[in-house]
Amino acid sequence: MFLKGIHKRIRIILLIIVFLFATIVGKVFYIQVIQYDKLSSYALSLWSRNLPIAADRGKIYDRNGVVLADNITTTSLVLIPSQITNKEEVAEKISAILGITYEEMYAHVNKSTSINIVHPEGRRLDYETADAISALNLDGVYLVKESKRTYPFGSSLSHTLGFVGIDNQGLSGLELMYDSYLTGSSGAIKYFSDAKGNKLELSEIYVEPQDGINITLTINSEIQESLERELDNAIAKYNPDSALGIVMNPNTGEILAISSRPNFDPENYQDYTVEEINRNLPIWSTYEPGSTFKIVTLAASLEEKIVDLNNDTYYDSGSITVEGAKLRCWKQGGHGLQTYLQVVENSCNPGFVNLGLKLGKETLFEYIENFGFGSKTGIDLNGEGTGILFDIDDVGLLELATTSFGQGISVTPIQQITAVSAAINGGYLYQPYIVKSLNDPETNSVIKENTSTLVRKVISEDTSEKVRYALESVVANGTGRNAYIDGYRVGGKTGTAQKVEDGQYLVGNYIVSFIGFLPADDPQVVIYIAVDNAKGVTQYGGTIAAPIARNVLLDAIDILDIEKSEDALPKEYNYTDKKYVTVPSVTGMSLKDALKQLKEFKVEFSGTGNTVEYQSPAAMESLYEGSTIRLMLK
């Protein structure tokens, strides 16, 4: 009986112990299986030390794959103090190579951090220095790859591209806006370390760095270089306060080139003022547009059918009085009797005031807003300006009158080129953009592509065609003559705007501008140039800005392979008074010589052979320039 009691109690105790063992094993199972992931990752971060390997920053390309922002690989020195056995030796040898004091280096090798970077002397080492350090083969002294941003085109496109800081972080421009895309994730060599920081003889884990995403811009680097060159020339020639230019595809809103002066060298951004760096003038600056704005008044008037360019006339006496204020034409004494086409060609202010008054404030301001003025275009760049329009309720006749020819309002260059693009491309207002696509760092295949964004339709195709025609005639016959390119249909409009400071117009200080496009019948490229306060010349848009635009357009013709137009308006050709040319006699000439003689005509020929047998019409007849002459060959 008694023994039974003992045995029963022993069994109870045994059961309790077995139960406790089961609990313990269960807990171990919980720790090792259920909590495995959590504890492993905690423990891994406890054991592992990282030697960082920097990822390459995404590159920035132009539309044709030309690299605009690149990386060069450099090496940097990394110390792991706990692994350095002979601190004195390391401090002595490394300090000698880097050219810093022994004390400074000794402090670095004794830092109680797990990883120490000798900043800045130990970063971005040149090849010889890196080689000398690696030859020492010291414990705890590592050389890691670091990449440095470089801009192959120097200060080209600097405001748009921006720049990066010492740690490759984007600080301005696209480098800042797209920093999260461009920045890759750095990799590492993970090695295991004991609690005292010594490296353990366990396998190292190599975590590959993930390079940043590449960006392809709509920029055409050749046109960009042309624009940059012309701006540089303008600076050298006129010493203006500033100068800027934008080249755009009017049919999509793609920016092909954009630049301004002053600009900066992104690799030495420290040498420039904050204003020079931050102000991307083509999208930031706002000023009175002046006459280039007349395109809006023109387009509105044509769309509303209140004017017939060829048949309606306007008499310009040299000024127009609105609400008692005398608004003068830029030409002393006025332009006299003109068709409205001539009003446009001559950029006649009173003529445009008359159009504005006919439109009325509601209509004109509706067009102005529909063309995108008064609000940001939404271009994918930082720091865009909005501009200022009159509050519609405050607009009286005088405000309406000045707005008609581009005074009293304030707009940005990008707004102007975007609006004019809409006026000439058939009436479609597109949102301008500069980032064409984001590309995979390995394959450069497109991850995300931006396409053109239609904001709204502003005017009809028909109206747009008339605007193009009028603006072509401005270049052929009017104030835009200096942009004329032989054999190409160039349209454009000049602008000369007074600058306002503290509510007063400055005297002798203008922003002269030109907006141009070609071919006028099917615009492929549109350009806007503005020069602020050119010195030593008469400040007219036609004399300063138009030639700059012309030079860039000339390059664009080659770069974009734009074909010659056969029916280009001849320069100086007066539309209302058609020019006749006497037909020369080419009968009996060789075909080659005949074609030279008949340069001003269209030539059609029939038959085979090289000699002209017969010509029609006959010699000595007067024909409109560009008429067709038929030749029979033998």
Add this chain to the structure above:
Amino acid sequence: MILLLTVIVISTFGVVMVYSSSYVWAEYKFNDPFKYVKHQLLFLIIGVFLMMFISKVHYQNYYNKANTILLVCLGLLVLVLIPGIGTLRNGSRSWFGIGSFGIQPSEFTKLGLIIFTAKYLHNNEKHLKNIKKGVLPILGITLLVFGLIMLQPDFGTGVIIVMAIIGMLFVGGVDFRFFFKIAIVGLVGVVSLIAVAPYRLSRILSFLNPWSDPLGTGFQIIQSLYAIGPGGLFGFGLGNSRQKHFYLPEPQTDFIFSIISEEFGFLGIVIISTLFLVIIVRGFKIARNCENLFGKYLAFGITFQLAFQTVMNLMVVVGLIPVTGVTLPFLSYGGSSLLITLVGMGILLNISRYQK
């Protein structure tokens, strides 16, 4: 035979694990990675010979010498408290230092008191129903021993001794209600201690969430979990623990089980636990089968103490109870502990010789 074999397997494995877990610290502290394992191996060899020898000595001798053994133990316990004779290590005066060797009298007392209690229970069979006459005297002696050990202080060993004796009293047939009363008294004591100073509760409960104080009370258990967790099902393999590299302090002692978990994973833990259970079940079986009441109590006491100490250590290591500072029998580094455990096994083996 099963018992002997298991004991040799587990204590040999212990020596291997002492080396695996200690060489990093040994090299760092003594410039000799074999420092700890040499001691442990020496004690294992001595211990095994001692076990073989003792298994031949009839256990009845302990019955005869029980009083002397206990008196010697008490004397040593007093002696060790005297500065100059006892050495202070890790804040406890628990050792007689001989060179770098240390002998812990509390370890010997564990066995000594069990022998004495076995004899006492054997002699006072009839009085056990009477708390005053039967239980209080032996409880008094136990508390005296506990008190002496707490003066060192060595809470872990003290608790093990008290629990071993209570276990023996329980098996001896002392009324269940008495243990409930003791439990209630203990509970009331704990509650009142907490009521007086509520911070104690958070201290005690910190093992439930060691991350609340990762550098203080939670430090050891966190480091232990960092060893056990990543071990996973199969572990990193022998010698590949990371936590022994200075993360876990003194990994060869109380927390050697963590390193075993890390190197051998869950599979290793199941095997080790099975080995322990085999020893415990064998021990209880020996107790059951012993016809002599003294032998029965002795076998039970030795086995129960081993089981209790094992469970207590493992529960600390896996975070089920607060850190108490108890070593793991057979596996933790410690000469006296290994020696006494093996002596205990020797006595068990001897008792098993006289089974029915």
